[in-house]
Amino acid sequence: xxxxxxxxxxxxxxxxxxxxxxxxxxxxxxxxxxxxxxxxxxxxxxxxxxxxxxxxxxxxxxxxxxxxxxxxxxxxxxxxxxxxxxxxxxxxxxxxxxxxxxxxxxxxxxxxxxxxxxxxxxxxxxxxxxxxxxxxxxxxxxxxxxxxxxxxxxxxxxxxxxxxxxxxxxxxxxxxxxxxxxxxxxxxxxxxxxxxxxx
Amino acid sequence: xxxxxxxxxxxxxxxxxxxxxxxxxxxxxxxxxxxxxxxxxxxxxxxxxxxxxxxxxxxxxxxxxxxxxxxxxxxxxxxxxxxxxxxxxxxxxxxxxxxxxxxxxxxxxxxxxxxxxxxxxxxxxxxxxxxxxxxxx
Numbered sequence: 001x002x003x004x005x006x007x008x009x010x011x012x013x014x015x016x017x018x019x020x021x022x023x024x025x026x027x028x029x030x031x032x033x034x035x036x037x038x039x040x041x042x043x044x045x046x047x048x049x050x051x052x053x054x055x056x057x058x059x060x061x062x063x064x065x066x067x068x069x070x071x072x073x074x075x076x077x078x079x080x081x082x083x084x085x086x087x088x089x090x091x092x093x094x095x096x097x098x099x100x101x102x103x104x105x106x107x108x109x110x111x112x113x114x115x116x117x118x119x120x121x122x123x124x125x126x127x128x129x130x131x132x133x134x135x136x137x138x139x140x141x142x143x144x145x146x147x148x149x150x151x152x153x154x155x156x157x158x159x160x161x162x163x164x165x166x167x168x169x170x171x172x173x174x175x176x177x178x179x180x181x182x183x184x185x186x187x188x189x190x191x192x193x194x195x196x197x198x199x
Numbered sequence: 200x201x202x203x204x205x206x207x208x209x210x211x212x213x214x215x216x217x218x219x220x221x222x223x224x225x226x227x228x229x230x231x232x233x234x235x236x237x238x239x240x241x242x243x244x245x246x247x248x249x250x251x252x253x254x255x256x257x258x259x260x261x262x263x264x265x266x267x268x269x270x271x272x273x274x275x276x277x278x279x280x281x282x283x284x285x286x287x288x289x290x291x292x293x294x295x296x297x298x299x300x301x302x303x304x305x306x307x308x309x310x311x312x313x314x315x316x317x318x319x320x321x322x323x324x325x326x327x328x329x330x331x332x333x334x335x336x
Contacts, residue, residue, distance in 0.1 A: 032215035
């Protein structure tokens with residue numbers, strides 16, 4: 001039977017180095033997905049993700065299971081590392097996910113879905129539109145949406161991670177969704193003309 | 200909310216580049232080695248300092264033993280006059296305890312414990328500090 005994250009971390013603190021490598025393997029995709037969408041640059045995301053897991057390794061003894069899940073804890077470290085990075089680089093709404101050979105990583109890795117039931121999303125041509133819309137949001141709004149939808153954290157877990165009450169997180173989420181819909185609506189109007197779908 | 204659930208479908212997880220895991224583990228191995236080297240040098244210094252302190256402490260203890268009269272009292276325990284010893288055993292015991300150079304002994308005990316502990320840490324940290332890094336897959 002697979003050990004839980006918390007059991008693996010406890011084993012690592014007790015001296016089992018292999019346990020930490022299993023944790024990295026387990027959560028690398030989750031952390032990478034969040035960071036790369038948050039900073040909008042694959043190259044920078046590599047550095048930030050490396051820094052995240054090294055910091056997690058260094059501060060493993062400070063982890064308290066009763067405070068949060070391991071996933072929440074490591075995403076918290078990733079978020080702080082990403083914010084520090086953005087502050088140092090003085091990032092403004094950021095670039096696409098283009099790789100050096102001209103492909104777009106986001107488009108190629110997004111799940112292939114058929115017609116989406118929602119009218120607004122049904123009008124979207126590809127995931128680039130969503131990502132462009134996300135890029136126009138503030139980092140605060142963007143992180144709430146990424147943590148909840150990409151990383152599947154509950155509002156309670158996000159609140160614990162950010163040090164905010166759950167209701168505050170829900171309000172921020174609500175405002176982020178409204179802002180996102182507004183941006184998507186504007187994009188739809190541009191692409192379809194005045195008769196575009198209401199968002 | 201059905202609309203926001205679709206948003207999650209669009210924003211699925213992105214696979215990291217193939218070598219990222221190896222790079223992370225290599226950085227952790229390097230950080231572990233660096234930490235072990237710092238420990239090694241710090242504990243080696245602690246060993247050296249505590250070893251140096253033990254020498255004058257041991258000399259001081261020896262001198263205090265002679266000066267305090269402890270040896271004279273202790274030698275009474277081995278005297279042939281067992282009758283007088285048993286009658287004044289309590290006073291003899293108090294005299295022995297009072298004449299012990301307690302502070303110097305306590306200091307030597309602490310320094311010895313530090314020396315032994317730091318020696319152990321030196322041995323543990325040297326294993327990691329000076330083992331060549333191997334590639335992890």
